[in-house]
Amino acid sequence: MKMSAHILLLVLLSFTSSLTYAFDPSPLQDICVADLDSHVFVNGHVCKDPKLAKANDFFFKGLDKPGNTMNKVGSNVTQVTVAQIAGLNTLGISLVRIDFAPNGQNPPHTHPRATEILTVIEGTLFVGFVTSNQNNNRLISKVLHKGDVFVFPIGLIHFQVNIGHSNAVAIAGLSSQNPGVITIANAVFGSKPPISDDILAKAFQVDKKVIDHLQAQF
Incomplete structure (x- = not known):
């Protein structure tokens, strides 16, 4: 029983630890100036020397x-x-x-x-x-x-x-x-290609003509 409790605690701690690093990671050096001209794709930017x-x-x-x-x-x-x-x-x-x-x-x-x-x-x-x-x-x-x-x-x-x-x-x-940034109106009514007006009409509970008019604005 004690062993099960310890295992559960370790799982919870590891889960909490993973949440801590869910966003921008902490730096591992003093500075990491982005090389904005690099063609290497990483999560963020490659560092200059x-x-x-x-x-x-x-x-x-x-x-x-x-x-x-x-x-x-x-x-x-x-x-x-x-x-x-x-x-x-x-x-x-x-x-x-x-x-x-x-x-x-x-x-x-x-x-x-x-x-x-x-x-x-x-x-x-x-x-x-x-x-x-x-x-x-x-x-x-x-x-x-x-x-x-x-x-x-x-x-x-x-x-x-x-x-x-x-x-x-x-x-x-x-x-x-x-x-x-995700601007809601732009994303919903201005996507490329557009979201089907059937889908949006049902989602917003309006006539398709209303959706067509809104999509035309974007």
Whole structure:
């Protein structure tokens, strides 16, 4: 009986340990500047020789510049991921600036590889995320003002909307060097090739003409 209990404990510990490393792995060296020109495919990026690292590998300029919000959704996301700072490779962190026109929104989306922590720099935002089916798809939302901070858990659908009368700006940190983004409307209605309108009409419980109209927007 004791032996069975010990085996069960070891299994549980190994399972918990594997969960700990489910996201960006911890670095095994001081630096691993991404070789963005390498044609070798690995989980992340191949490292340059550390002796060739330079200050610009860890530097990005221009996050003070407003993004262009003249688009359909009225927002712009300026990314600072491993694609912009090669020195972020293996460090498990990145950053974005989000600009909002009045009434602009960062539409419902997910980051498959990162939790996001957002700080409002200017303006007033209405933000929220939706829990999984397991937790009844509960909407957790709040109005944020300058200096407020809000967290969006990894993988959950979330959004931000500028409810003020002037432009708004937020800065967000993400727990991955390459968090990825899946914008829900784009993915569902703008996939290539498109998802069958029969499937989407049944999923959304609407007429196929509605689906055809939505797909035409993307």
